[in-house]
Amino acid sequence: MGDSKDSNNGIPQFNGRGFGQWQFRVWTALDSLDLVNVLTGDPPQDEAEKAQFLKKDKKAKERLVAFIHNDCLGYIRDKQTAKAMWESLQAVFAKKSVVNQILVRKQLTKLRMKEGESIVAHLMAFDDLIRQLKMSGAKLEESDMIAQLFVSLPEKFDPLVTALQNLENEKLTINTVKERLILEETKLNDRQNEETDDKTAFSGKKMWKSKYLRNKFQGKCFKCGKIGHKIKNCRQSEARSAQSHNKGGVCFMAGNGFEDSRDSKQFLSFKLDSGSSDHLVNKEWCFSEIKDLHSPVKINIAKEDQCLVAKKSGRIQGNSNKGVDLIMKDVLFVPELRDNLLSVRKITKAGMHVLFGEYEAQIIKGSEVIGTAYLSGDLYEMDIKVKERKASLCNTDKVQL
Numbered sequence: 392m393g394d395s396k397d398s399n400n401g402i403p404q405f406n407g408r409g410f411g412q413w414q415f416r417v418w419t420a421l422d423s424l425d426l427v428n429v430l431t432g433d434p435p436q437d438e439a440e441k442a443q444f445l446k447k448d449k450k451a452k453e454r455l456v457a458f459i460h461n462d463c464l465g466y467i468r469d470k471q472t473a474k475a476m477w478e479s480l481q482a483v484f485a486k487k488s489v490v491n492q493i494l495v496r497k498q499l500t501k502l503r504m505k506e507g508e509s510i511v512a513h514l515m516a517f518d519d520l521i522r523q524l525k526m527s528g529a530k531l532e533e534s535d536m537i538a539q540l541f542v543s544l545p546e547k548f549d550p551l552v553t554a555l556q557n558l559e560n561e562k563l564t565i566n567t568v569k570e571r572l573i574l575e576e577t578k579l580n581d582r583q584n585e586e587t588d589d590k591t592a593f594s595g596k597k598m599w600k601s602k603y604l605r606n607k608f609q610g611k612c613f614k615c616g617k618i619g620h621k622i623k624n625c626r627q628s629e630a631r632s633a634q635s636h637n638k639g640g641v642c643f644m645a646g647n648g649f650e651d652s653r654d655s656k657q658f659l660s661f662k663l664d665s666g667s668s669d670h671l672v673n674k675e676w677c678f679s680e681i682k683d684l685h686s687p688v689k690i691n692i693a694k695e696d697q698c699l700v701a702k703k704s705g706r707i708q709g710n711s712n713k714g715v716d717l718i719m720k721d722v723l724f725v726p727e728l729r730d731n732l733l734s735v736r737k738i739t740k741a742g743m744h745v746l747f748g749e750y751e752a753q754i755i756k757g758s759e760v761i762g763t764a765y766l767s768g769d770l771y772e773m774d775i776k777v778k779e780r781k782a783s784l785c786n787t788d789k790v791q792l
Contacts, residue, residue: 406460410484411522417458426451430477448473491527495520502543510576514569517543536565544572547769550729551575579769582666659709661733663745663752663764663771668736670719672707673728677777681705681724688723701725709777711754711762717775733764733773747771 402420405413421427429448434441451473459467466483467476499520504513517540524531541552555568659677661670671690675681681703688701701723708718735745738754743761746753752771754761764771 402458404458404460405480406462407484409519410480411526412519413458414481414485417455420458421451421454424450424454426454426473429473431474433474452476485526492524492529495524495527496529499524499539502539504543504545506545510572513543514540514572533565534560534563537563537568540565540568547579548572548575549768554729657777659707659731659775659777661731661764661773661775662767663735663773664732665735667732667734670722670734670737671701671725671728671732672722673725673731675703675724675726677707677709678705678722678724679708679778690723690725690728699725699727707775707777709775712774713760713762715761717761 402416403413405417418427418430421430426447429444429451432444434444434448455467455473455476456464463480466479470476470479499517502517502520504510521531521536541556544552551571555563555571558567657677659672659674669688672678682705683703684701688704690699690701703724704721705724706718706720707722709716711717738745743754743756746755750766752764752766754764754773762773762775764773766772
């Protein structure tokens with residue numbers, strides 16, 4: 392379509408490109424003027440009706456000429472009726488042929504959502520190619536359109552695509568897919584904005600940490616011989632039981648009392664989630680203690696008007712990937728949950744902070760790195776070694792997450 396527009400209807404003049412959209416606009420404009428019947432019908436036999444028909448035909452011809460760029464006037468110049476003009480344009484630019492189908496299918500196959508492009512703009516480009524394909528005579532099943540749309544999406548939509556592919560066939564429609572894609576992009580943008588705010592806050596904490604380390608005592612303790620503290624601050628001078636603390640117990644809740652057999656250790660993978668207010672787990676075997684909730688807890692998910700339900704909560708014990716013994720309390724058990732989620736909000740409320748980097752995120756307490764989550768796709772992921780509890784929990788001072 393060209394750049395110049397008709398002053399009455401705002402319709403760009405047709406210059407040989409985008410015939411499908413132009414045809415729809417012009418048909419709608421002529422229909423509002425009660426002129427579409429002259430595009431498809433012939434003059435009636437009755438003289439009075441014929442005169443009225445020819446009057447409409449003359450007006451329709453005038454409108455069509457106004458909607459067409461000079462470069463394309465040659466296709467209608469010698470046509471005597473509006474119907475002949477309309478059919479001439481359709482024969483050239485909307486010809487139903489295998490060749491046209493192949494050309495449009497090639498464009499559809501190559502279609503990919505560009506970086507920085509909104510999902511709405513991408514869906515408009517996709518729909519335009521689908522319309523062209525239908526105009527060329529192709530018959531498209533809805534499942535074919537959905538599959539082609541999935542192929543055109545970037546990796547950030549992979550989790551949603553996987554979820555949609557598991558829907559029943561009668562529930563998986565092209566309109567449902569479009570609605571979910573728009574909703575998913577909104578959620579991703581909101582999450583990105585939250586993480587940007589978190590990074591800004593954590594960068595300030597990192598500056599404070601650097602200042603603290605610069606001002607830290609660098610001499611040697613005369614009691615234990617270790618560098619970094621004075622004798623008055625030496626831990627060896629504090630009266631404490633060996634059972635009440637261990638070296639690494641400073642994460643979600645630190646303590647001893649774990650079975651240390653290698654055979655009992657199992658990995659549990661968590662994804663850091665800044666949107667979740669609780670830690671969520673989908674495996675019951677990993678709980679050292681679990682109990683029924685007084686009332687179920689509803690967890691909102693991507694699907695509109697749908698939510699998951701947690702009916703149990705409990706405690707998980709294990710080691711972070713930095714070797715720190717930990718206990719996670721009040722973890723919600725959600726069997727239908729796809730991924731285990733570690734709540735950034737709950738971590739920060741416990742007095743720790745998360746330092747997000749380009750490829751990893753560190754959970755930090757004071758100046759110690761408790762655990763590291765590594766970038767996997769668009770989210771940071773951390774593995775925890777779950778341990779079976781050997782006996783009752785110790786009465787250690789605990790730091791809760």
